[in-house]
Amino acid sequence: MVKLEYRGTRGTDPSRTTPRAVGRTRGAGRTHAGEKARRVPQSFPQGRAGSSARTYIHAVGREQGWAARIALQRAACRIRQLWEGQDRDADGEPPDARRRASRSDRSAPADRRRPHRRDGARTRRVRGRTVGAIPRCARPADLRGCRAGVRQGQGEEGIQGGAAAGVRQRQRAVARPRRQASEGLSLFLGIDLGASNIRCVIARDDAPIPRIVARDERATPRTGPDDVVRAIGESARSALAIVKASVRELSGVGCSAPGPLDHLLGIVHEAPNMPGFVDFPLGPGLADALGLKAIYLDRDTVMAAVGEAVAGAARGARDFIYITISTGIGGAIVSGGRLLRGAANTAGEVGHFPVAFEGPRCGCGSYGCVESLAAGRFIAEAFGVDDAAVVFAAAEANDPRAQSIIARAEKALGNLAVGLANAISPALIVVGGSIAEHEPGHTLEPMRGAIAARAFKVAAAAVRIVPAALGRDVGMLGAVIYARERLAGRDEWFR
Numbered sequence: 001m002v003k004l005e006y007r008g009t010r011g012t013d014p015s016r017t018t019p020r021a022v023g024r025t026r027g028a029g030r031t032h033a034g035e036k037a038r039r040v041p042q043s044f045p046q047g048r049a050g051s052s053a054r055t056y057i058h059a060v061g062r063e064q065g066w067a068a069r070i071a072l073q074r075a076a077c078r079i080r081q082l083w084e085g086q087d088r089d090a091d092g093e094p095p096d097a098r099r100r101a102s103r104s105d106r107s108a109p110a111d112r113r114r115p116h117r118r119d120g121a122r123t124r125r126v127r128g129r130t131v132g133a134i135p136r137c138a139r140p141a142d143l144r145g146c147r148a149g150v151r152q153g154q155g156e157e158g159i160q161g162g163a164a165a166g167v168r169q170r171q172r173a174v175a176r177p178r179r180q181a182s183e184g185l186s187l188f189l190g191i192d193l194g195a196s197n198i199r200c201v202i203a204r205d206d207a208p209i210p211r212i213v214a215r216d217e218r219a220t221p222r223t224g225p226d227d228v229v230r231a232i233g234e235s236a237r238s239a240l241a242i243v244k245a246s247v248r249e250l251s252g253v254g255c256s257a258p259g260p261l262d263h264l265l266g267i268v269h270e271a272p273n274m275p276g277f278v279d280f281p282l283g284p285g286l287a288d289a290l291g292l293k294a295i296y297l298d299r300d301t302v303m304a305a306v307g308e309a310v311a312g313a314a315r316g317a318r319d320f321i322y323i324t325i326s327t328g329i330g331g332a333i334v335s336g337g338r339l340l341r342g343a344a345n346t347a348g349e350v351g352h353f354p355v356a357f358e359g360p361r362c363g364c365g366s367y368g369c370v371e372s373l374a375a376g377r378f379i380a381e382a383f384g385v386d387d388a389a390v391v392f393a394a395a396e397a398n399d400p401r402a403q404s405i406i407a408r409a410e411k412a413l414g415n416l417a418v419g420l421a422n423a424i425s426p427a428l429i430v431v432g433g434s435i436a437e438h439e440p441g442h443t444l445e446p447m448r449g450a451i452a453a454r455a456f457k458v459a460a461a462a463v464r465i466v467p468a469a470l471g472r473d474v475g476m477l478g479a480v481i482y483a484r485e486r487l488a489g490r491d492e493w494f495r
Contacts, residue, residue, distance in 0.1 A: 272363025
């Protein structure tokens with residue numbers, strides 16, 4: 001126990017005496033040798049007792065004395081810091097905050113501090129934020145910056161909203177899986193699997209349209225899906241060899257394939273124009289053939305629609321339909337800014353839209369499908385040749401049989417366009433594919449004429465039919481853009 005009493009010299013005023021610690025232990029009543037060193041600092045104002053009043057600490061008891069001494073020393077140090085305006089240590093963090101966080105209350109030496117805490121880096125980082133929550137250890141300069149932001153029209157709601165947005169952005173960045181290759185590698189492999197040809201490109205990510213630096217093209221085997229997978233692997237390696245790159249240097253791989261298919265599992269349910277493709281795991285098979293963990297697989301028309309929406313003719317459109325007219329006919333529908341998948345992931349298969357009561361049997365097993373009347377494969381079969389280009393050339397030469405086949409195809413495409421315009425009311429119909437590219441007068445023009453003559457007036461006034469901007473490479477470029485958007489996390493609208 002410590003007892004304080006006033007002791008002074010004879011004849012002095014009791015009000016000017018100095019309190020001393022007195023106890024029953026040895027040394028009580030004596031002035032401690034280190035009293036001058038433990039004197040309360042004189043940087044704060046003097047009390048009412050006068051300028052010569054001083055407080056002394058004397059230990060009475062080993063444990064109690066040291067505890068009292070340390071407590072008074074810390075209190076004196078804290079008072080001096082508050083009076084001089086130094087309410088934070090050199091690290092910019094109050095000592096009591098470090099103790100609450102179970103860290104040492106001793107400041108680290110300047111040469112041993114963490115790099116991001118040196119030379120006011122914390123202050124600069126806080127000042128650089130345009131809007132955000134103020135950290136607990138912010139300095140007065142940071143608070144002045146916050147007040148300046150509020151004066152410029154950023155109210156409390158805006159500050160808190162900005163902080164919440166920053167938290168959401170950080171959470172999204174952390175939650176996203178890192179499947180991309182090392183930073184600086186921008187090579188992508190795009191694969192376009194068709195019934196007639198396999199085409200592979202190596203492209204560099206030059207936004208918005210990737211730049212093709214190598215390509216390989218070969219015929220699609222008709223001997224089964226395993227041979228097709230093997231041919232795709234050889235084609236991809238040949239394209240990589242042109243730029244002297246390996247599979248490990250690829251940032252992503254996308255493959256467009258005929259459907260219907262499951263784009264999440266990589267399984268082709270049925271490809272009518274390709275023998276043996278019935279519930280075939282094309283995605284896992286290609287990954288094994290290329291030595292990769294996974295690739296992105298989707299319908300060829302979906303990847304083409306994504307490519308046209310991001311960097312092609314449908315850029316900025318929220319309601320459009322993509323149609324490909326080639327060996328077969330397919331499509332994809334985007335409504336309200338989102339790709340329509342449907343319950344069975346078959347939405348957009350416009351090639352099997354019935355447009356006639358009779359006609360040749362379609363590859364899907366039905367009759368009257370627009371594909372069975374206007375696709376390149378069936379136009380060639382109807383004329384008894386292997387290439388639809390021969391039929392169009394014969395029609396230009398006034399061959400009556402060829403002209404009849406082409407006229408029937410034009411009518412089927414017109415019926416399809418009218419049905420889509422009335423039922424879905426798109427703002428844009430983008431038409432791609434080799435037949436549409438080489439024969440726009442027999443594809444796009446009949447579709448425009450049919451809509452103008454027979455569709456609802458309001459629907460006809462709202463829709464335009466345009467050719468695909470990415471040309472004959474729309475399938476491969478669409479696959480590259482699809483993989484790039486998936487890796488960048490911009491795939492919510494078409495996943």
